[in-house]
Amino acid sequence: MSSLVQSVDWLAIAPPVIAAVVGLAVLVADLFVGEARKPLLGWFAVTGLAAATLMLLPLLGADRSTFCLVDDLGVCSYTADRFTLVIQFLVLGGALLTALLSVTALKDADKRLPEGEYWFLFLSSVAGAALLPASRDLATLVVALEVASLPAFALVGLRHGDRKSSEAALKFFLSSVTATAVSLLGISFVYAATGTLHLTLVAERVQTVDGQLHTLAQTGVVLTLVGFAFKTAAVPFHFWVPDTYVGAPLPIAAYLSVIGKAVGFTGLILVTVVALPSYAEVWGPALAALAALTMTVGNVGALGQQATRAYSAVRLLAWSSVGQAGYLLVPIAAAAYSGDAEKSIGSTLAYALMYGAVNLGAFAVAALVGRTKVLNRVSDYRGLYASSPLTALLLAFFLLCLAGLPPGIIGLFAKVTVFSAAVDAGLGWLAVVMAVNVVIALVYYLRWTALLFRAPDGEPAVHRVPVPLTAAIVLTGVLGIALSGAPQLILRFTGTGLF
Secondary structure, eight states, X not given: OOOSBOOOOTTTTHHHHXXXXXXHHHHHHTTTSOGXXXXXXXXXXXXXXXXXXXXXXXXXXXXXEEEEETTEEEEEEEEEOHHHHHHHHHHHHHHHHHHHHHHHHHHHTTTSSOHHHHHHHHHHHHHHHHHGGGBOBHHHHHHHHHHHHHHHHXXXXXXXXXXXXXXXXXXXHHHHHHHHHHHHHHHHHHHHHHSOOBHHHHHHHXXXXXXXXXXXXXXXXXXXXXXXXXXXXXXXXXXXXXXHHHHSOXXXXXXXXXXXXXXXXXXXXXXXXXXXXXXXXXXXXXXXXXXXXXXXXXXXXXXXXXXXXXXXXXXXXXXXXXXXXXXXXXXXXXXXXXSOHHHHHHHHHHHHHHHHXXXXXXXXXHHHHHTTOTTOOGGGXXXXXXXXXXXXXXXXXXXXXXXXXTTOHHHHHHHXXXXXXXXXXXXXXXXXXXXXXXHHHHHHHHHHHHHHTSOOSSSOOOOOOOHHXXXXXXXXXXXXXXXXXXXXXXXXXXXXXXX
């Protein structure tokens, strides 16, 4: 009897496998390591993530596939192409920065966060997120999505004795499970209509679906998009975001804002552009409407945050991330109308890389301020320049990047790229909506930036910066500044291999 799959290409699957193996090793080591040495688990996790990220280098320049059908070696369940590597770099690089934030957060938590469980759950989620962009069948896609999501629920509510954290985890869990159930129903409809789960075969067979099954396939497309729209925090599936970010440990909020979004957008791209390009008339208008609604609601929500409200800094970043999700949706919607879908997807990837670097940097500064200002209000950042000039300048740079203003050239470059994708696809109305929202966003980003340089109320607070937190802030700052100096490198790096 012939084997169902080819031999495994271990090099191709190395990045997610290393993250998973290190997670299991941390869980076992936690049983034998004494309390005094628990922090070593964090540094072991950081080393493992660095190793997983470095394993992307041997995969550059060559498309590798494994777990292929025996009777058709061109149909595989796992593919490591340019698109996969870009997303895996974003996931693993973002996870590495989040891990540096977590090392400090766990030390400050004073044993309210169990270290072994934290790192096991975190690395498990990272493994799922790294697997998802390589998935080329719907079953692997859903499994990767849930492996990335389920540990995240626990991480949000992991803090002992914190009611706010538990409520956030419950809201996150219930809304996510509902969205996943709807998405699975949609996938079952697509499978019923096409008889296959492999994305390339779905793309071929869905074009010749019998008339009686055409409506079933269309319904399946719409329902499948719901689950991934939830992961991207697209409106109206965004209601869990502000409370979840506030209730979660701050590094996990940063993780969800970047890696969680990467997971959602990757799933959307694979389902729409790869599996269902012939149904562009269904998902194209739906994603365009979602993009317009998401960026508008997110930016208006961020604009309405009161500077003196408890946790207003985190809430502002949460609503801002919803608005940024709207911008990220624009090129995916444009791919339905554009003659060059690969260029449109490249715009989303370029924007995602920019957003990932500077948003993690903003969260890193928020984590620093939160060490002395527990309520983490926007008003707590007044006069930050007086006590920590470099930190204030970097936060100002991150906020200007998110706003798309110089000297944050990379933010401006990314927004122009997304804007041009909409115009080239004939979505002029969506480009206008985006332009209006960019102006709205300028108000709250500049308002926060100006606050950093005002005279402090009373004596300026002294912010002691631990080494891991310093490393995270500096790395994101260097990356943002380097990309602002050579923004054209991003589009070269994000050329996709989907077609």
